Amino acid sequence: MVRAFLVPWLIMTSASIDFSGLPGADLTDDGGRPLRARLLVTADIAATVAAAVAAGWAVMPAGGLTSAIGSYDYDAEVAAGFEGVVAIRPKGAMAADIVDPATSLEVLKSNQVAIQAERGLVSAGAGLTVTQVNTALAEVVGPNVRVLPDLTSIGSAFVGGVLATGGMGPLRLAPSATLDALCLADGGAPRVLTGDAIADVEGMQGWTGMVAAARFRFYQVPAGEFGLVLPVQGSDVDTVAGLLSYLRKWTRVTLPEAGGRLSGEGGETVLNGIELVSRDSLDVFIAHAEDPARSKAEGLLQSCEYAGADMLACLTGWSELSIDDVLMSLLDPETETIGGVGIDFGVGFSSGAEMETFRAIREGAPDLARTRARVVQPGGLKPWSTSTDVNMVMPADASAAVAVLEAYADYRGAIRSLARELAGAVEVELSAYGHLSPVGIDPHHRVTLFVPEGGEAALAGARHAVAANKRTLIHDLLFAAERHGATVSGGEKGAPSLVEIARAAGGEGRLPDNLRLGIRRARAAVMAAPASFAFRAPRELRTEPE
Numbered sequence: 001m002v003r004a005f006l007v008p009w010l011i012m013t014s015a016s017i018d019f020s021g022l023p024g025a026d027l028t029d030d031g032g033r034p035l036r037a038r039l040l041v042t043a044d045i046a047a048t049v050a051a052a053v054a055a056g057w058a059v060m061p062a063g064g065l066t067s068a069i070g071s072y073d074y075d076a077e078v079a080a081g082f083e084g085v086v087a088i089r090p091k092g093a094m095a096a097d098i099v100d101p102a103t104s105l106e107v108l109k110s111n112q113v114a115i116q117a118e119r120g121l122v123s124a125g126a127g128l129t130v131t132q133v134n135t136a137l138a139e140v141v142g143p144n145v146r147v148l149p150d151l152t153s154i155g156s157a158f159v160g161g162v163l164a165t166g167g168m169g170p171l172r173l174a175p176s177a178t179l180d181a182l183c184l185a186d187g188g189a190p191r192v193l194t195g196d197a198i199a200d201v202e203g204m205q206g207w208t209g210m211v212a213a214a215r216f217r218f219y220q221v222p223a224g225e226f227g228l229v230l231p232v233q234g235s236d237v238d239t240v241a242g243l244l245s246y247l248r249k250w251t252r253v254t255l256p257e258a259g260g261r262l263s264g265e266g267g268e269t270v271l272n273g274i275e276l277v278s279r280d281s282l283d284v285f286i287a288h289a290e291d292p293a294r295s296k297a298e299g300l301l302q303s304c305e306y307a308g309a310d311m312l313a314c315l316t317g318w319s320e321l322s323i324d325d326v327l328m329s330l331l332d333p334e335t336e337t338i339g340g341v342g343i344d345f346g347v348g349f350s351s352g353a354e355m356e357t358f359r360a361i362r363e364g365a366p367d368l369a370r371t372r373a374r375v376v377q378p379g380g381l382k383p384w385s386t387s388t389d390v391n392m393v394m395p396a397d398a399s400a401a402v403a404v405l406e407a408y409a410d411y412r413g414a415i416r417s418l419a420r421e422l423a424g425a426v427e428v429e430l431s432a433y434g435h436l437s438p439v440g441i442d443p444h445h446r447v448t449l450f451v452p453e454g455g456e457a458a459l460a461g462a463r464h465a466v467a468a469n470k471r472t473l474i475h476d477l478l479f480a481a482e483r484h485g486a487t488v489s490g491g492e493k494g495a496p497s498l499v500e501i502a503r504a505a506g507g508e509g510r511l512p513d514n515l516r517l518g519i520r521r522a523r524a525a526v527m528a529a530p531a532s533f534a535f536r537a538p539r540e541l542r543t544e545p546e
């Protein structure tokens, strides 16, 4: 029956596209790795995907290309059975094309949004950025209305890519937490998935099909934004854990009905991020930044010096209160500290231009670390880089955070001794930044190795040592979670993070139940998906475990 319905449509679409005649993609991901594929940009994803699958082509859905984990790599032998590999990229826009609110997800084009204001829902095509969706909402519904995916790349990653990676920002909410439905194209007629079925797509990197559009619930947020930077000593894990435990209630948001007003357990002030920036990364940032961000960053560095701190805890949030009143509301009146951290050297930022400078500093450090990792210096080999990504949900008791922060402090210690050991042969750069929120602690630690030309053997040895230390870290985090009642929920790279954690644990049989089930579910989804999509998945997910 289904075949009889599909065939005329497939014949019509496949006849109109000459895939062999398409140009090479000539695109790279954020890590500088090229996409080995031909490229087709289209606003009509479902019909194009169906045509590619019917013509025997393997499909690599492409998004904003902001991911740097080798997502577009594939095994040439596995792809050999296809006519070729085509990267299908949704057509984007300078601004979202706002269409009739009643437009269904199946027919929405990749550059369109349909806003059902009374229902609190917005449907967005896969080629738009989250920022573009929020701009359309501001235009149609109001200025303080938004969808909640908050990756720091929301201005450049595409809606389809964000769902495919399961990316999370400082708020630590998976896209599915506020997703009403998505539309999947995998060769047949487009399918709308809701509820539990979304897990077969979220975080699956496009190995089970291509996201054509998504419908999100949107929310009202308090009008004002603020930032507060507190210098902390990273090795003083008790103090940092105390701070996180104290701030916990402000980080827990209750999601209201679609279209409703967001609030947290801490009342009108919602902390939408506690982010870590290490002093090392701030130093590198200052060397490359321009004013006004540079002079503001120099001020923060001075605060670190006065406070004897090596890290900055960067708090951000929404509130109707002024930054001074936010500070007073976060202050513990008994100790006159914020969770044990003195505020004497803290720096506050208010809405508007100040917050832009604040974000430039907070995001500048990781941006620079990523850029340095992909640029080949004259006379040097291509740098090698790896970053940690283990997301953990903390219980109220601070002991779990202490154990987790100790594991990261040990990792930093191990990398610093490696740097000393290899000095002269390999330059080892460590940059720590990322998420400290108790609802999702995932402080990324990026290690990048630089060697001069001819240093291949030294690079291989150093890679091996860093990878071994990273495995130890993951192992320690799993152990800390088990002992202290924390939950390792995976990582913000979806299935690839799960696979990495399983490898470090020594096999999926050694994972906690939730992760083991997650891997099994991912495998079942990959094995049920059309081969045209599943060909890029890691071997562990394409075959049953031995």
Ligand SMILES: Cc1cc2nc3c(=O)[nH]c(=O)nc-3n(C[C@H](O)[C@H](O)[C@H](O)COP(=O)(O)OP(=O)(O)OC[C@H]3O[C@@H](n4cnc5c(N)ncnc54)[C@H](O)[C@@H]3O)c2cc1C
Binding pocket: 029, 030, 060, 061, 062, 063, 064, 065, 066, 067, 068, 071, 072, 126, 150, 151, 152, 153, 156, 157, 158, 159, 160, 161, 162, 163, 164, 165, 166, 167, 168, 169, 170, 205, 206, 207, 209, 210, 211, 212, 367, 492, 493
């Ligand atoms: C400056 C910067 C900040 C970042 N901040 C964060 C952050 O805060 N949190 C975070 O989690 N990540 C972050 N990232 C990483 C990256 O932005 C995210 O992984 C993002 O979700 C990738 O989206 P994209 O559209 O660029 O996808 P791409 O990089 O193009 O693709 C990533 C993967 O998704 C697949 N894919 C793409 N589009 C589709 C589709 N329509 N259907 C199915 N599969 C698809 C691709 O095949 C690929 O496997 C950041 C990156 C940068 C450069």
